Every structure is written in C-alpha cells, then in structure tokens.
Amino acid sequence: MKRRVLYITGVISSIVTALLSIFGFLATNRLMFLKLKDSNFILEREIISKRFDEHWYETVRKDNMWIESPNGYLLKAVFLKPLETARTVIICHGVTENKINSMKYARLFERLGFNSVIYDHRRHGDSGGRTTSFGYYEKIDLQVIVRAVRERIGKRALLGIHGESMGAATTILYSGTFKDEANFHIVDCPFSDFSEQILHILRTNTPIRSSMALRVANVFLKMRDGYTLNLVSPREVVRNITKPVLFIHSLEDDFILPYMTEELYEAKQGDKMLKLFKKGAHAKSFNDNPVQYEKTVQEFLGRFKFRD
Numbered sequence: 001m002k003r004r005v006l007y008i009t010g011v012i013s014s015i016v017t018a019l020l021s022i023f024g025f026l027a028t029n030r031l032m033f034l035k036l037k038d039s040n041f042i043l044e045r046e047i048i049s050k051r052f053d054e055h056w057y058e059t060v061r062k063d064n065m066w067i068e069s070p071n072g073y074l075l076k077a078v079f080l081k082p083l084e085t086a087r088t089v090i091i092c093h094g095v096t097e098n099k100i101n102s103m104k105y106a107r108l109f110e111r112l113g114f115n116s117v118i119y120d121h122r123r124h125g126d127s128g129g130r131t132t133s134f135g136y137y138e139k140i141d142l143q144v145i146v147r148a149v150r151e152r153i154g155k156r157a158l159l160g161i162h163g164e165s166m167g168a169a170t171t172i173l174y175s176g177t178f179k180d181e182a183n184f185h186i187v188d189c190p191f192s193d194f195s196e197q198i199l200h201i202l203r204t205n206t207p208i209r210s211s212m213a214l215r216v217a218n219v220f221l222k223m224r225d226g227y228t229l230n231l232v233s234p235r236e237v238v239r240n241i242t243k244p245v246l247f248i249h250s251l252e253d254d255f256i257l258p259y260m261t262e263e264l265y266e267a268k269q270g271d272k273m274l275k276l277f278k279k280g281a282h283a284k285s286f287n288d289n290p291v292q293y294e295k296t297v298q299e300f301l302g303r304f305k306f307r308d
Contacts, residue, residue: 027217028224031198032131036124037096049287051104065117067148069141073128077119077145079152080106086157087114090145090182092167094283095132098125104286105162108294112301114160117149121167134166134194135234136227139173146174146181158306162186165256165283169194169234172245172264176237184306185241186297188248189283192260194232200257238264244271246300250280250288273300 046052065077078099079088089109091102102118109116121138122129129137142161149159159182163171168190175185191197195214202213218228245268249261258276265274275296280288301307 027213028220031134031217031221032225034095034132037098039098039100039125042098042100046100046103051107051287052100053107056107057103065119065148067119067144069122069129069144071122071129071137071140073122075119075122075128075141075145076126077117077148079115079117079149080110081115082110083113083115085113085115086153087159088117088149088153088157089114089160089162090117090119090142090149092119092138092142092161092163092170093121093124094165094167095121095134096124097164100125101164105164108286108297109160109162111294112298113307114158117145119145121170131225133225133227134232135170135173136232138166138170139177142170142174143178150181158183160184160186160306162188163190164188165190169232172234172238172241173232175243175245176234176240180241180243182243184244184246184301184304186246186248186300187261187264188285189250189253189256190234190247190261190264191256192233192235192238192263193230195229197256197260198229201255204254234264235267238267239269241268242270244273244300244304244306246297247272247274248277248285248293248296249275250277250282250285252278252280253282253284255282271304273303 047054061081063079065079067075067077069075091105093099093101099118099120106116106118120127122141123132161171161182168187171185171187172190199211199214214229222228247261247265249258251258265272277285277289286293
C-alpha cells in the first residue's frame with residue numbers, strides 16, 4: 001500500500017512538473033519572442049495618417065548610424081538634422097513598433113528647435129538582438145545610444161530623451177540606473193513595474209488570476225534570458241533621476257493603466273511635470289491630442305529653461 005501511494009505521488013508530481021515546464025516555456029516564449037508589427041504595416045499606417053512625410057524624410061539632412069551594443073549586436077539609428085543646431089532629442093519607440101513610429105515625435109521636436117535621433121530597439125526594425133526584454137537589456141542599449149550622440153553633439157549641447165510605452169520604461173530604467181548624460185526626459189505611458197503589468201494583462205485576457213504564474217515564468221526567464229520580471233521595475237529607480245521629467249498618459253488607456261504614470265510621478269524627486277489627457281488609447285496621446293501634446297512639451301521645456 002505504501003509503495004502504491006509513493007508511486008501515485010511520484011506520477012502526480014511528474015505530471016505537475018511537466019505541466020509547469022510547458023507553461024513556463026510557452027509563457028517565456030510569448031515574452032521573449034513577442035510578435036512584432038510588420039514594417040510595411042507601420043510605414044503604411046504612418047503615411048496614411050500623415051504622421052510620416054516620405055518626401056521630407058528622403059530630403060532631410062541625416063546620418064545613418066550603426067552602434068555596437070554591449071549585448072552583442074548592432075543597433076540601427078538615424079540622426080535627423082533638419083536644423084542648424086546641436087540641440088537633440090533621442091526618441092525610443094514602444095514594443096512591436098520601430099523607428100518609423102518615432103517620426104511623428106521627430107517632427108514635433110523639429111518645430112520646437114531640436115534635431116532628433118530615432119533608432120530601433122533590439123530585435124525590432126533593422127537592429128540585431130535575439131529577444132525582447134521590455135527594458136532590461138534595452139536600457140543598456142539606450143546608454144550606448146546616448147554616449148554615441150553625446151560624442152557627436154558635444155558635452156555642452158542640450159540633449160533630451162523621449163520614450164513611448166516600453167521606450168518610456170526604458171528611458172526611466174536608463175536614467176535611474178546609469179550616469180545620466182541627458183538633460184531632460186519625456187516619458188509617455190510607461191509601466192511602473194513589469195510584474196504588475198504582466199499580471200494585469202493576464203487577469204484582463206486570461207482566466208489566470210494568481211501571481212504563481214509569474215513565479216513560474218521567472219524561473220524560466222532567468223534560465224533562458226538571464227533576468228527576472230522584478231528586475232524590470234521603473235518604480236524602483238525613478239527616485240534616482242535628478243533631471244527634469246515630463247510624465248504623460250491618457251486616462252482612456254486600459255493596457256498600461258494611468259495609475260502607473262501617476263505613481264512614477266509621485267515617486268520622482270525634484271523637477272517634474274504631469275499631463276493626463278482625457279482622450280486616447282494606449283500610446284495614442286499624441287495621435288488623439290496633437291496640438292495639446294505639443295503645447296504640453298513646449299510648456300515643459302519652457303518651465304525648466306530648455307528653450308531660448
């Protein structure tokens with residue numbers, strides 16, 4: 001009888017282990033190899049919406065840049081120089097997008113007196129990289145992008161960083177973790193903690209309610225990609241940022257909830273500004289409020305003396 005119980009217990013344990021392994025592998029696959037939007041789809045969408053002017057892009061003065069990441073691949077960046085100025089903004093796109101999605105912000109900053117650098121995150125667009133890490137490795141890439149731009153524009157030139165969604169989280173992780181070589185930051189709809197964000201997505205779109213799923217995913221993510229979800233937490237580092245930050249979110253965003261930006265704003269010490277738009281789904285604050293968005297950025301730059 002005792003041997004039979006041990007046998008049944010062993011079988012059940014093996015089945016549970018196998019199921020957890022399958023879940024862990026599939027869950028981390030969804031994260032690491034998240035399906036990206038087709039580049040042609042992004043281009044066509046931005047052209048149709050008139051957020052990307054092909055003629056302007058073809059004729060504007062620009063430099064193509066290939067920057068080596070410490071993570072072992074090349075990052076593709078484009079330094080757009082429509083103006084005779086050293087003032088520059090680096091623009092970080094969101095997950096599944098590419099640098100073409102950043103063009104609308106490049107034109108905004110051009111109107112405000114800045115040149116810009118758009119680039120593809122790892123595994124996106126023309127950049128290398130095997131996996132997406134939602135800011136963990138991306139923050140290291142942003143650090144080398146900042147250094148490369150600083151070498152070109154000089155130490156005294158005004159440099160800002162604008163990030164959207166994952167790009168916003170990456171901006172906070174960079175500026176709160178490393179020596180910050182930028183002068184200001186604009187973060188649009190960042191998540192404050194990736195574990196909480198994943199749990200929100202699971203509870204919204206699946207029957208999963210328990211955080212046990214995250215613990216299983218963390219084990220496999222650590223083995224497969226070298227980090228855990230709790231290490232992707234802008235909330236833990238935002239207090240370290242000493243430069244002015246503009247926080248932006250739309251109240252209609254049900255993907256990354258607005259409270260996350262409000263939480264980050266409250267935790268940030270020193271110079272800061274918050275703008276919550278009434279209209280706009282996730283990462284659509286600019287698309288749905290272009291005039292007010294530009295005025296908000298202009299107000300931020302003026303308030304902290306980043307405009308002449």
